[in-house]
Amino acid sequence: MTDPLEDARSPRDRAARQRFVLDDTGFDEVPKKYRRFYRKWGGVNDALARNEVLCPVCKVVIRSTRELRPGDRVYCMPCMSRLVVSVGEGGRLEALVAY
Amino acid sequence: MSDPHDLPKEVFLDEVHSFEFWFQAVAGYLTERPNGHDPSIEEADLNSSEREALITTLCNYAIGETAALEASSGMIRFAPNRRAKIFLATQVVDEARHLEVLLYRLSELGVTHLEEVVQSRANRSLLAFRKRLLQFVDGHDWEAALFAQNVILESMEFSVFQAHVERADPITGDMLTGIIKDERRHMGFGENELGRRLAETPHIRARLQAVKKELDPLVLDTFEDTLEQVGVERSERPELGRSYLASVERLGFAL
Numbered sequence A: 001m002t003d004p005l006e007d008a009r010s011p012r013d014r015a016a017r018q019r020f021v022l023d024d025t026g027f028d029e030v031p032k033k034y035r036r037f038y039r040k041w042g043g044v045n046d047a048l049a050r051n052e053v054l055c056p057v058c059k060v061v062i063r064s065t066r067e068l069r070p071g072d073r074v075y076c077m078p079c080m081s082r083l084v085v086s087v088g089e090g091g092r093l094e095a096l097v098a099y
Numbered sequence B: 001m002s003d004p005h006d007l008p009k010e011v012f013l014d015e016v017h018s019f020e021f022w023f024q025a026v027a028g029y030l031t032e033r034p035n036g037h038d039p040s041i042e043e044a045d046l047n048s049s050e051r052e053a054l055i056t057t058l059c060n061y062a063i064g065e066t067a068a069l070e071a072s073s074g075m076i077r078f079a080p081n082r083r084a085k086i087f088l089a090t091q092v093v094d095e096a097r098h099l100e101v102l103l104y105r106l107s108e109l110g111v112t113h114l115e116e117v118v119q120s121r122a123n124r125s126l127l128a129f130r131k132r133l134l135q136f137v138d139g140h141d142w143e144a145a146l147f148a149q150n151v152i153l154e155s156m157e158f159s160v161f162q163a164h165v166e167r168a169d170p171i172t173g174d175m176l177t178g179i180i181k182d183e184r185r186h187m188g189f190g191e192n193e194l195g196r197r198l199a200e201t202p203h204i205r206a207r208l209q210a211v212k213k214e215l216d217p218l219v220l221d222t223f224e225d226t227l228e229q230v231g232v233e234r235s236e237r238p239e240l241g242r243s244y245l246a247s248v249e250r251l252g253f254a255l
Helices: A011-015 A032-037 B009-017 B019-030 B048-075 B082-108 B114-120 B124-138 B142-165 B170-200 B202-230 B234-240 B242-250
Strands: A038-040 A052-054 A060-063 A073-076 A081-087 A093-097
Touching: A032 A038, A032 A060, A032 B019, A052 A093, A060 A073, A081 B170, A093 B170, B009 B019, B009 B082, B019 B082, B019 B170, B048 B082, B048 B114, B048 B124, B048 B142, B048 B170, B048 B202, B082 B114, B082 B170, B124 B142, B124 B202, B142 B170, B142 B202, B142 B234, B142 B242, B170 B202, B170 B242, B202 B234, B234 B242
Parallel strands: none
Antiparallel strands: A038 A060, A052 A060, A073 A081, A081 A093
16 A cells, blocks of 8 residues: 655655754653654643654654655654654644554 | 655555564663663652552552553454554563563562462452453453553553552652653554454444443543542543543544
8 A cells, every 4th residue: 555645745845855863862762873863842831843853752853854844644653653743733843643 | 764654554554564674673672681681770758548558559550560561462263363463462462571671660569479469459340350351351342442452451551550550669760761762653553454454344333332331330440549649639530531541532432
C-alpha cells in the first residue's frame, strides 16, 4: 500500500524552503546519529523555530534540516510516533499523530 | 546522517522497534548512572515524615514496575508481530532495571526486608489494577493488555514521575529522570501500536472503552494517592492527568 504521507513534499516545495544546520543540544534519548534532530522542550514559553514542532505524545521538540510546512511528515524517534504537521490555533504549527 | 524524517515508514518502524536502537539509546543516559543515579550526588537531609512519604511512594512505584515487568514479559508470546515482540523484549529489560533501581533507592533510605515493606505499603487500587492487567495477559488479550499497560499505566507513570522530579530530593530526581526517558518509548509504543490496531479492526473499540471504564477508577485513585504523597497541590492535579487523557482522546475513546 502506498503511504499517502510519502508524497507530501513536492520537489518545488522543497526547493523554496529555508535550510537549517542542526547542532547537538544534549538530547540523549536516541542513538547518537539521531540526537541533533530532537531537543528537550522548555515548556509553554519555549518558542519553536520554523524547523521545529512539538510531539504531542511525549513532549519532545522534533527538528528538521528544513523549514516545516503543513502536510509534512516527521518522526518522533523517542516515542516512535509518525506525525503530520498541521496549522493549529493561532497559526502555529503543530503535529498530529498518524497511526 | 541525512534527515531521519525522510525514512520510508517501514524503515522507520523497523529502526525504532529494534534492539539495536534501544541499546544505543539507553547507552546515552545509563552509562554514567550505576544503580540508576549519578553516584556523585549527595544524599539530602530528609526529615522523618519526608522520608516515610518517599518510602511509601517508591514502594508503589515498585509495585507498578513489577506489574509492567510481569505483563510485558508475558505479552511477548502473543504479540501479533515481530516488531512488537522485539520491542517488548527491550521493555522487559527496562522494567527490570526500574524495579532494581527503585529497590536500591529504598535500601539507600535504610529500608530492610524490601519485599515485605513494599507489599505492606501498596495502594489497594494499584494492586487491583495489577491483578486485572495480568488477567488480560493470562487470557492472551493483546489489545486489552496493551491498552492497560502501555497506554494507561505508562501514561500515569509518565505524569506522576515528571511531577515528582520537580519536587524530589536530588538522588530520587536523578533516578526518576532516567526512568522517564524509558517511559517515553513504552507510552509511545502503546499508543501507536494500538492506534494502528484500531484503524485495522475498529470493532475492538467498544470493548476497550469498557476496559477503560473498568480501570479508570483504579487509575484515578492511585494517581490521587501518589500525587498527595509527592506533595502536588490539589489544584495542579487535573493538569497532570492531561497526559493520560490526551492519549486516550487521540485514540478516540470517550473521556
